[in-house]
Amino acid sequence: MMTRRTFFKNGVAAFTVSLAAPRFLSDLARAQGASSRNLIILDLSGGNDGLSTLIPYTDSFYYSRRPTLAIPAGTVLQIGSDSSGKALGLHPQLTGLKDIFNQGRLAIVQRVGYQNSSRSHFTGTDIWSTANPTNSSESGWVGRYLATLPPPLDPLVAWNTTGDTPHALQDPTVSVASIPSITGYAFNSPNSGTEAQFEKTAATSIASHVPVDRPWVAFVGSTVQAALDTLNTVASVGAYKASVTYPNNGFGQALQAVAGAMAKGVGTKVFFVQTGGFDTHASQDTTSANGAYVKLMSTLNDGLTALYNDLKNTGLLNDTLLLSFSEFGRRITENGSKGTDHGAASVMFAMGGAVRGGIFGTAASLNTDPSNPTLENNAGDVTYETDFRAAYARVIDNWLGGDSVGVLGANFKTGPAFV
Amino acid sequence: MTNMSQTLYEPPNVAGWVLGQSWFSTGAMLARMNFASTLALNQKFNLATAASGAKSSPQAVVNFMTERLTADLESATRNDLNVYAAANGAWTGSTSQLQAKTAGLAHLIIGSPEYQFV
Numbered sequence: 212m213m214t215r216r217t218f219f220k221n222g223v224a225a226f227t228v229s230l231a232a233p234r235f236l237s238d239l240a241r242a243q244g245a246s247s248r249n250l251i252i253l254d255l256s257g258g259n260d261g262l263s264t265l266i267p268y269t270d271s272f273y274y275s276r277r278p279t280l281a282i283p284a285g286t287v288l289q290i291g292s293d294s295s296g297k298a299l300g301l302h303p304q305l306t307g308l309k310d311i312f313n314q315g316r317l318a319i320v321q322r323v324g325y326q327n328s329s330r331s332h333f334t335g336t337d338i339w340s341t342a343n344p345t346n347s348s349e350s351g352w353v354g355r356y357l358a359t360l361p362p363p364l365d366p367l368v369a370w371n372t373t374g375d376t377p378h379a380l381q382d383p384t385v386s387v388a389s390i391p392s393i394t395g396y397a398f399n400s401p402n403s404g405t406e407a408q409f410e411k412t413a414a415t416s417i418a419s420h421v422p423v424d425r426p427w428v429a430f431v432g433s434t435v436q437a438a439l440d441t442l443n444t445v446a447s448v449g450a451y452k453a454s455v456t457y458p459n460n461g462f463g464q465a466l467q468a469v470a471g472a473m474a475k476g477v478g479t480k481v482f483f484v485q486t487g488g489f490d491t492h493a494s495q496d497t498t499s500a501n502g503a504y505v506k507l508m509s510t511l512n513d514g515l516t517a518l519y520n521d522l523k524n525t526g527l528l529n530d531t532l533l534l535s536f537s538e539f540g541r542r543i544t545e546n547g548s549k550g551t552d553h554g555a556a557s558v559m560f561a562m563g564g565a566v567r568g569g570i571f572g573t574a575a576s577l578n579t580d581p582s583n584p585t586l587e588n589n590a591g592d593v594t595y596e597t598d599f600r601a602a603y604a605r606v607i608d609n610w611l612g613g614d615s616v617g618v619l620g621a622n623f624k625t626g627p628a629f630v
Numbered sequence: 631m632t633n634m635s636q637t638l639y640e641p642p643n644v645a646g647w648v649l650g651q652s653w654f655s656t657g658a659m660l661a662r663m664n665f666a667s668t669l670a671l672n673q674k675f676n677l678a679t680a681a682s683g684a685k686s687s688p689q690a691v692v693n694f695m696t697e698r699l700t701a702d703l704e705s706a707t708r709n710d711l712n713v714y715a716a717a718n719g720a721w722t723g724s725t726s727q728l729q730a731k732t733a734g735l736a737h738l739i740i741g742s743p744e745y746q747f748v
Contacts, residue, residue, distance in 0.1 A: 376655040389655030396657060399664040401671035401733035406718055410734045413714035414663070417742050420706045428704070431659065431743035438656035 250611060251469060251482045251533040252353060252379060253560070255511070257489030258332065259537035261557035261593070263497045263504055264305075265319055265574075269298045272577035276544040280497050280551065293321065295573040302497070304508035307516025308560075315568035316519070316528075317560065318629035322572050322585075323602060324556030324595030328539055332490070332553075335538030340378035342600050342619050352603055353481050354382025356611060356618045365478035366437050367444060372465035372484050380483055386437045393449040393468055398442060415439050448472050454524035458513045462486040466518040473527050480611075486510055489537060493548035515562065522564075529564035532610050532630060534602070540593055543577055543586070555587060556595035559602055561629045565610070571627035572596050601626030663741035670736040677732035678725055685723035688715035688731065695735040701745040711735060 267273050268284040287300025288309045301309050311317040325344050329335040337347035350358075357368055357380075369380050369387040376387045390396050398414070400407035418435035422428050451471030457463040462484065469482045488507055496502030515533070522528040540557030556575075575585035575593045587594040604615035605626035616622050670677070684694035692711045696703060703711075715731050739745055 371655065371657070374655070374658055374661070387655060389657030391657050391661075395664070396660055397664070398660070399667040401667050401674060401737055402730050406730050406734065409714055409717040410738060413710045413734075413738055414741060416710045416713075417707045417738065420704050420743075422704050427747065428743045431746050434656055435659050435663070435741075435743060438660050441656070 247476070247530050248610065248612075249473060249480050249482065249531055250353075250606065251484060251531065252377075253533055253535040254336075254377065254379075254483070254485040255489050255535055255537040256336075256485055256487035257491070257537070258335070258539045258541055258553055259489045259557055260491060260495065260504065260541040260551050260554075261321075262541070262543065262577075263495070264302055264508070265321065265558050266300045266302065267297055267574045267577065268300050270574075270577050272543075272579060276577060276579070278545070279549050280495055280545045282497050286498075290319075291570065293570045293573050297574040299570060299574060302504075302508045304505055305512045307512050307519070308562075311516070311519055311562060312568055316564060316566050317562050317568050318566050318571060318627070319569075320559040320561070320571040320597055320602060320627050320629065321574055322556040322593055322596040323559040323599050324540070324593075325598055325600075326595070328555035328592070328595070330539065330553040332538055337378055339536050339538055339599060340381075342603055350382040351377070351379040352618060353379045353483075354385050354387075356607055356613050357385045357481065358382045359613060359617065360480075365480075366441050367472070367477050367479050369481045370469070370472055370477075370479040370483070372468060372482065377483050377485075380481065386433070388437065388441055388445070390445055390468065393445060393471075396438075396442065396445045398439065411439075444475075444477050448475050448477060451475060453517075453521050455517050455521045457517045457521075458510070460510060460514075462510055462514045463517060466514050467521075470518060470521045470525070470527070473522070473531070474525055486514070491541070491550050492546065492552060493550040495545075495550040519562065532561065532563040532566065532606065534606055535560040536599070542591055543593065544591065555592040557593070559597075559599070561602075561606075563630070565630060567629055569629075571629055597627060598623060598625075602629075605630055659741075662746070663737070666740035667737045669740070670733040673736070674729045674733045677736060678728040681728055681732045685728055688712065688721050691715055691728070691731055692735060695732060695739060699736065699739045699745070701739060701742065701748050703739075703742065703744050707742055707744060711738060714738065 266282050266287045268287045274281045286303045288303060288305060289300045290312055292298050308317055329338055334347055338344050340351045341347050341349050342352035343349060366386055367388050369385060371377055371380060371387050371389040374389060374391045376389055380387045398411055400410050418432040420432060448471040451474055453467055453470060457467040465484045472479050491503055495504050497504040522531055536559060537557055539553055539555060541551035541554040546552055576583055579590045581589050583590050585594055600619050600623040604619060604623040607613040607615040607618050610630050681691055681694050684690040689712055692715050
């Protein structure tokens with residue numbers, strides 16, 4: 212029988228000890244003018260209903276297919292039309308994002324996805340994370356990019372604000388710091404004073420052993436070492452005084468930590484943040500004050516707006532690019548529970564000081580005619596127009612200065628020019 | 631449990647928790663070590679009472695603890711535990727010393743890489 216632990220052992224055995232650089236080497240690399248550009252990956256977990264984020268408010272099929280979920284045309288935040296002439300508006304809660312859009316620093320890419328979009332949360336997330344629709348168990352696309360950087364990698368090169376390492380950041384040679392809470396990122400002890408110090412010394416030594424016959428133990432040891440190595444630096448980020456007040460929720464606090472890490476210059480190149488709850492099968496409620504989707508949008512808007520303004524105030528906006536993804540969009544026609552089920556293509560956001568703002572791609576026509584070329588699955592789902600890997604390629608080549616063909620395994624240099 | 635990303639009945643989505651390497655992130659390992667620390671702190675008195683028969687030497691305390699918290703420890707790790715147990719002043723076997731060392735050892739053993747595969 213395959214137990215959880217044998218799975219760990221078999222899985223981890225394939226990995227060599229991850230190589231986190233000693234602190235002084237990374238300091239050296241930064242002193243030598245290593246690029247301070249960074250990337251924030253935003254995961255809208257659960258499958259975001261793109262048609263409620265960016266609303267085709269002049270499409271009559273949008274209203275006929277969503278009798279309770281359609282957002283009244285009069286309340287959407289109009290942002291103009293796409294290249295096909297379709298008028299579009301943001302969800303009424305996205306007031307801050309509309310301002311950022313007006314400043315030309317928010318790009319919205321429509322209909323991003325891939326062929327035969329998976330309807331599984333699990334597989335869908337793996338595919339978006341690996342950038343490989345055919346083998347979604349390999350390393351993550353961001354991890355693979357980081358692995359191409361000249362060693363030694365900073366132990367904080369990848370800063371994940373969630374509890375487990377996201378698949379997108381995973382690579383056998385890259386150590387990812389997972390810091391769900393800055394205050395919780397500490398070495399506690401049942402004792403105090405010198406006794407606690409002796410414990411920490413012992414824990415550091417225990418983590419340093421590399422049992423060659425048990426690479427999985429060595430792997431966990433290297434993780435503990437990386438954690439102990441970065442405690443003081445991470446604590447310094449906790450002292451960051453933001454120039455704005457971030458929302459007092461998990462997402463807002465994670466974004467504040469990201470801004471703090473940037474301001475303190477701790478050497479992070481990629482951040483990962485997540486906000487969940489997008490799996491709106493029932494009572495999606497896109498319009499009431501306390502509606503499920505309304506709250507999702509206000510969390511997203513308030514967090515991103517605070518981050519944008521903070522980074523603008525501190526002069527870090529030009530070094531920052533945020534890219535959002537979600538494992539899939541949702542069906543066009545609402546279901547019997549006033550919700551929407553797992554769909555296909557959806558919208559993607561890119562935000563930052565160097566972003567070329569605007570609406571990219573064209574909206575789907577929601578006409579139920581089965582031959583409608585912008586829809587698939589008997590006109591039930593939105594068909595992708597931009598391959599998600601083309602968006603990644605744009606980020607890798609034009610923002611990170613990497614080689615997208617090497618990282619993605621093929622040429623996807625046809626992406627929308629949002630950066 | 632939440633700090634270890636294992637909030638009961640609340641998996642990240644309907645697919646449940648994912649398998650593999652992601653469980654051993656730096657944050658998750660610190661959370662586990664800190665969980666071990668809290669457990670050890672709360673059981674200080676009981677640990678010291680249980681180990682009172684082994685108070686003759688630091689090494690006896692280490693042996694007592696490792697026999698009960700069975701993990702396949704590397705010999706180097708065992709050595710680290712012995713060094714830790716003998717550190718911080720001469721060994722008297724006093725109750726306060728036993729409390730400090732049994733709690734510290736429980737924390738170190740449960741937080742060790744080896745223990746994660748028990």
